[in-house]
Amino acid sequence: MRLRRMLAIWAAKITEKVSVHIFHRQGVTWAGKIALKICPSILKELAGQVKNDIFIVCGTNGKTTTNNMLCAAIEAEGYKVICNHTGSNMLNGVVAAFALGAGLGGNLKADYACIEIDEASTRRVFPHFKPDYMVLTNLFRDQLDRYGEIDITMNILKEVMQSAPAMKVIVNGDDALSAYLAMDSGNPYVTYGISEKVLDDKDSHEIREGRFCKCCGAPLHYNFYHYSQLGDYACTGCDFKRPEILFDGSEIEVGDQLAFTVEGRRIRANYKGFYNIYNILAAYTAVRSGGIPVEHFNDMLAKFNPENGRMEQFCIKDTKIVLNLAKNPAGFNQNISAVMQDETLKDIITVINDNAQDGTDVSWLWDVDFDRFKEANVGSITVSGIRCHDMGLRMKYVDIPSMLEADVEKAICERVENGCGNLYVLVNYTALFSTRNVLKRLEENR
Amino acid sequence: METTDMKITIGHLYPDLLNLYGDRGNIACMMQRCIWRGIAADTIEFNTGDEIDFSKLDIVLLGGGSDREQAIVCRNLLEIQEQFKEYVENNGVVIAVCGGYQLLGKYYKTDAGMIEGLSLVDIYTEQEEGRLIDNIVLKSDLVDMPVVGFENHGGRTYLNGNQPFGKVLYGSGNDGKSGYEGVVYKNVIGTYLHGPLLPKNPQVCDYLIQKALERKYGPVQLGPLDDRQENAANEYIYRRFVKE
Numbered sequence: 001m002r003l004r005r006m007l008a009i010w011a012a013k014i015t016e017k018v019s020v021h022i023f024h025r026q027g028v029t030w031a032g033k034i035a036l037k038i039c040p041s042i043l044k045e046l047a048g049q050v051k052n053d054i055f056i057v058c059g060t061n062g063k064t065t066t067n068n069m070l071c072a073a074i075e076a077e078g079y080k081v082i083c084n085h086t087g088s089n090m091l092n093g094v095v096a097a098f099a100l101g102a103g104l105g106g107n108l109k110a111d112y113a114c115i116e117i118d119e120a121s122t123r124r125v126f127p128h129f130k131p132d133y134m135v136l137t138n139l140f141r142d143q144l145d146r147y148g149e150i151d152i153t154m155n156i157l158k159e160v161m162q163s164a165p166a167m168k169v170i171v172n173g174d175d176a177l178s179a180y181l182a183m184d185s186g187n188p189y190v191t192y193g194i195s196e197k198v199l200d201d202k203d204s205h206e207i208r209e210g211r212f213c214k215c216c217g218a219p220l221h222y223n224f225y226h227y228s229q230l231g232d233y234a235c236t237g238c239d240f241k242r243p244e245i246l247f248d249g250s251e252i253e254v255g256d257q258l259a260f261t262v263e264g265r266r267i268r269a270n271y272k273g274f275y276n277i278y279n280i281l282a283a284y285t286a287v288r289s290g291g292i293p294v295e296h297f298n299d300m301l302a303k304f305n306p307e308n309g310r311m312e313q314f315c316i317k318d319t320k321i322v323l324n325l326a327k328n329p330a331g332f333n334q335n336i337s338a339v340m341q342d343e344t345l346k347d348i349i350t351v352i353n354d355n356a357q358d359g360t361d362v363s364w365l366w367d368v369d370f371d372r373f374k375e376a377n378v379g380s381i382t383v384s385g386i387r388c389h390d391m392g393l394r395m396k397y398v399d400i401p402s403m404l405e406a407d408v409e410k411a412i413c414e415r416v417e418n419g420c421g422n423l424y425v426l427v428n429y430t431a432l433f434s435t436r437n438v439l440k441r442l443e444e445n446r
Numbered sequence: 447m448e449t450t451d452m453k454i455t456i457g458h459l460y461p462d463l464l465n466l467y468g469d470r471g472n473i474a475c476m477m478q479r480c481i482w483r484g485i486a487a488d489t490i491e492f493n494t495g496d497e498i499d500f501s502k503l504d505i506v507l508l509g510g511g512s513d514r515e516q517a518i519v520c521r522n523l524l525e526i527q528e529q530f531k532e533y534v535e536n537n538g539v540v541i542a543v544c545g546g547y548q549l550l551g552k553y554y555k556t557d558a559g560m561i562e563g564l565s566l567v568d569i570y571t572e573q574e575e576g577r578l579i580d581n582i583v584l585k586s587d588l589v590d591m592p593v594v595g596f597e598n599h600g601g602r603t604y605l606n607g608n609q610p611f612g613k614v615l616y617g618s619g620n621d622g623k624s625g626y627e628g629v630v631y632k633n634v635i636g637t638y639l640h641g642p643l644l645p646k647n648p649q650v651c652d653y654l655i656q657k658a659l660e661r662k663y664g665p666v667q668l669g670p671l672d673d674r675q676e677n678a679a680n681e682y683i684y685r686r687f688v689k690e
Contacts, residue, residue, distance in 0.1 A: 141466075149466075149512040211462055217518060219462075360581065361596045363641045366468030389679035393645045396675055397474045 001041065006106035008039035012099040028088045032096030046098040047129035049108040050082065053290050054129065057116040058157065059137030059178065061331050062279045063089065065310055066137055067116040069283040072304050076296035079111040087308065090121040112290075119153050122160040130164040135286050137278065139177040140228055140330035141209060141364065150209060154181055161185035170286050172278060173243045174230040180214040183243065192247040192285040195232070197224040198254060198274065215240045227274065227337070228330040247285040249277055255341060265294070269301045271311055273338040275331075309432045311338070314439045319416045319423050323439060326350075327358065327428045329367040336369065339424050340376045347419040348378055349411050351385035351431035358429045362387045371398040379420045384411040385431050409438045416442075447663055450484035454658055457503040460511075462493040463519045464545055469509035471642030472541065475651050476505060483669050485659070494522045500533040504658040510544030510640060513556055513600075520561050523549060527564055534566050539658040540634040543643060547628065547636035548601050556601070567631040569608055571601040574621075582617030582639060583688050584627050589649035594683035595639030597627075603638075605629055611637050616687040633657045646683065648676040 012035035019027035035042050047054060057067040064087040071083040084097035094115055102108045117125050136157070141150055154177065161169065162185055171182040173191035182189040208229040213220055218237025225231035234241035251266075253259040258277055259268045262284060269280060280301065287294055314321040326332040339346070354360045365387075373381065373395075381402040383391040388406050395402040405411040408431070415423050427435045456476055461469070473489055480487035492498050500506075511519060523530070534540060540550075548554045551569035554561040563570070577600045584593040593612050602621035610620070611628025619627035620638070628637035635654070637643060644651040652668055659666045 149514075151512055151514055212515075212518065361579075361598060361641070363468035363471070363596060366471030366474070366642050366645075389675070389682050390646070392675055393679050394471075397471070397478050397645060399478075 001039075001045065002106050004039045005042055005045055006104070008035040008042050009099050009102045009106055010104065011035060011038055012096060013104075016096070016100055028086055028096045028100075029090070029092045031100060032088070032092030032094065035099040036092065036095050043095050043098060043125075043128035046102055046108045047113065049110070050113045051111045052079075053132040054113040054115065055133045055135065055286055055290065056122075056131040057114070057135040057137065057282075058119050058122060059135070059172070060119075060140040060142045060328065061334075062137040062275060062282070063087070063116040064308060065276070066135060066279045066282045067114050068308075069279060069300075069304060070135070070286050071114040072300045073283055073287045073294070073297055074112050074114065074290075074292055076300040077293050079292070080109060082108065082110045082113040082115070084115055087116065089116045089118040091124040094121075094125050119157060123156055126160045126163055131167050133168050133170055133286060133289060134161070135170045135282050136172065136178045136182065137282055138172050138175045138228075138230065138330070139181075139209065140328055141367070142328040142359070150177070157181055158185055161187050168289060170282065170289055172230070172282065173245045174226060174232070176220055176229060176233050176242070177210045177214065179243055180240065184214070190247070190285060190289050191243050191245050192249070192281045193242070193245040194226060194249045194252060194260075194277065194281075195245055196250055196252065198226060198252045213237060213240050227334060230278075247281060247288065249281050252277060263288075265297075267301065268298060269304075272341055273311065273334055275334045309427070309436050312436070314443050316412075316416050316439070316442045319419060319421050321412075321423045321425060321439060323425045323427065323432075323436060325429070325432050326426045329364050332368040332426070335426055336372050336376065339426075340372065342422070343377060344422055345377050345379050345420045346422045346424055347380045347382070347415045348373070349382045349384055349415060349423065349425045350391050351408050351411075351425065351427040351435050352383075352388065352391050353386045353428055353431045355386070355430040358431075362390050365390060365394045370394060370400065373400055374398075380415070382411045382415060384408050385427070408435050409442075412438060412442065447666075449659070449666060449669065452659055452663055452666070453486040453488070454480050454504045454655065455502055456487065456489045456505045456507060457498065457500075458489055458491045459498075459506060459508045459546075460494055460519050460522065461491050461509065463515045464509040464511035466510040466512065466544065466640075468640060468642040469507065469543065472507060472509075472543065472644045475642070475644035475648075476655065479648065479651050479671065480655060482671055485655075494519065498526055498529065500529050500538065503533070503538070504662055505539045505541065505654055506533070508540065508542040508546030508549060510546060512545070513558065513561075516545045516549060516554070517559075517561050520549065520563070523564055524562065530564060531566055534632060534634055537633045537657075537661050539654055539661065540566075541643070541654055542634065542636040543640050544599060544638055547638060548603065550629070550634065550636045551603065554601055567608060567629055567634060567636065568606045569603055569629055569636075570606070571603045573600050574602045576600070578618035578622055578638075580617050581683060581687050582619070582627065583615040583684055584612030584619075584639070585615055586612035586650070588630065588635075588653050589647070591647065591649050591677070591680055592684045592688070593639065593647050593650060594680050595637075595641040595643050595646070597638040598640070599638050603629075611635055633661070646676060646679045648673050
């Protein structure tokens with residue numbers, strides 16, 4: 001079997017080398033596909049060689065950031081970790097992470113593995129290995145055309161949780177849907193969350209999932225919301241309520257940078273966005289649950305640069321540019337909040353595609369609270385990407401004028417020439433890679 | 447009577463349960479296209495359990511929801527069935543989308559059981575293998591422009607001889623076989639098209655507004671709006687999926 005595995009690993013490495021620079025993430029996926037073809041048991045075998053624990057990260061938003069942060073936190077304590085950094089999170093991407101991380105001799109030298117998995121793909125990955133921990137970040141509406149209703153995603157997750165009864169679920173207790181899943185699965189679970197009210201939510205018209213109890217169907221009562229349906233809830237009809245939070249973030253600071261206290265430790269990070277507190281808290285809880293030290297957690301955060309289009313910064317001809325992924329209503333609303341934390345004048349470009357990986361249905365744009373751009377000191381909005389017309393209309397119906405330029409590069413160049421010098425580029429999934437390439441190239445050529 | 451003296455009240459039914467797929471876009475579109483013409487517009491949201499006075503409403507929007515949520519809604523709907531039926535028979539304007547469309551009919555038979563419908567229109571829906579998910583383009587007799595949107599449904603709706611909303615030019619429609627999509631009954635439009643439906647189909651939106659105003663005030667002429675953006679968005683979808 002080892003020879004076959006070696007062959008698979010070599011093939012994967014060659015495929016990646018040849019294709020990744022041209023096809024980017026697609027190259028990683030191909031590498032995994034070829035490895036699995038040559039050696040169908042490769043994932044099972046290599047996963048079995050991980051010395052300590054395998055963590056997986058699931059949930060609608062925050063998977064890539066949380067998983068990469070978790071990996072960095074474990075590495076900061078001196079361990080070797082296998083990780084699908086690029087966010088290739090379907091079966092082939094998971095296989096690639098292990099195959100590319102293995103030695104040419106066919107063996108894996110790793111203490112831990114941190115693997116993000118697309119929720120729908122868990123069904124295909126779990127037959128190969130049973131993780132020790134599953135981090136479940138949140139469940140929001142996302143790509144309904146691909147996954148169907150949120151209930152379908154929940155059924156899949158429940159099924160895989162029950163197929164690995166020893167797997168401990170590290171769950172966001174502020175999300176009634178995720179918490180219900182963890183409790184209902186029968187698996188052991190650990191909760192993280194934020195028990196203090198942080199933001200004033202009275203003016204929010206956000207779409208909130210799961211207003212009704214998954215146990216009994218009665219409405220949930222909320223003491224407060226953080227954002228979307230995350231908050232402090234209890235069922236009005238039965239005993240279901242927000243579980244006791246074991247890793248509770250308190251003394252939250254949300255502004256130009258983030259800070260909070262957990263277990264008496266002050267955690268600081270130099271990024272924006274309330275949602276990142278959840279990502280950090282999830283990674284922290286996972287590290288602690290795995291019995292791994294957190295001595296270097298703050299150092300790790302200080303150095304942590306995702307470089308993957310999550311609040312990634314560029315500078316082109318004196319224009320400061322921030323690129324951020326926004327692929328569903330909950331994510332986009334959080335993005336708008338983060339943009340609003342910058343009170344200076346700004347230009348905004350949105351890039352919305354409808355390729356298969358984005359979800360071909362763009363109606364989610366109408367579930368985002370774009371009217372908040374009116375109070376965000378926005379100088380101009382340019383709509384770009386394949387579905388720029390939809391986005392332009394979306395803006396029109398909240399009385400926000402926009403410029404239309406389907407070509408991303410032209411849109412960026414125009415704003416660099418004529419804009420205010422402070423530019424936010426908000427993009428959905430497939431637009432992320434193309435836009436990031438354009439920005440990198442323009443930055444290098446300046 | 448000048449349209450500027452007119453007022454439209456939209457009733458949004460059960461947004462606490464039926465709020466999938468940008469239903470808010472349909473509300474925003476109807477509101478804005480009234481307001482831009484100087485017609486006063488107001489939306490009242492009715493959550494489950496709320497009392498509904500149909501005599502105060504000019505347009506009713508019944509949106510989409512998951513199968514599970516539809517089953518909850520259906521219990522509430524049956525309590526208002528009589529008044530809703532009277533509203534429809536008196537030419538009340540209704541736009542029902544996705545799950546809301548299915549609920550207009552007699553029943554929706556799913557794998558999990560039978561959801562009793564409102565029986566406002568003599569149609570029925572049955573869940574069949576596979577979901578019909580894609581962009582969709584129709585030709586409807588109600589408007590000149592093609593009707594564009596997105597469909598995502600597991601149920602197949604059968605019209606029992608009722609008039610369809612449109613003929614399918616691209617996509618699946620009611621059942622993937624008949625070549626038709628949606629239903630029109632009196633001033634009721636039921637359709638699987640979301641995306642949402644109205645912003646990219648301004649003529650459909652104006653059709654609903656016109657019918658609502660005429661029912662209330664008699665014959666009216668809606669003033670034109672600058673629809674260049676709407677038309678461009680509509681044409682993009684039409685060209686991409688039909689013309690090329």
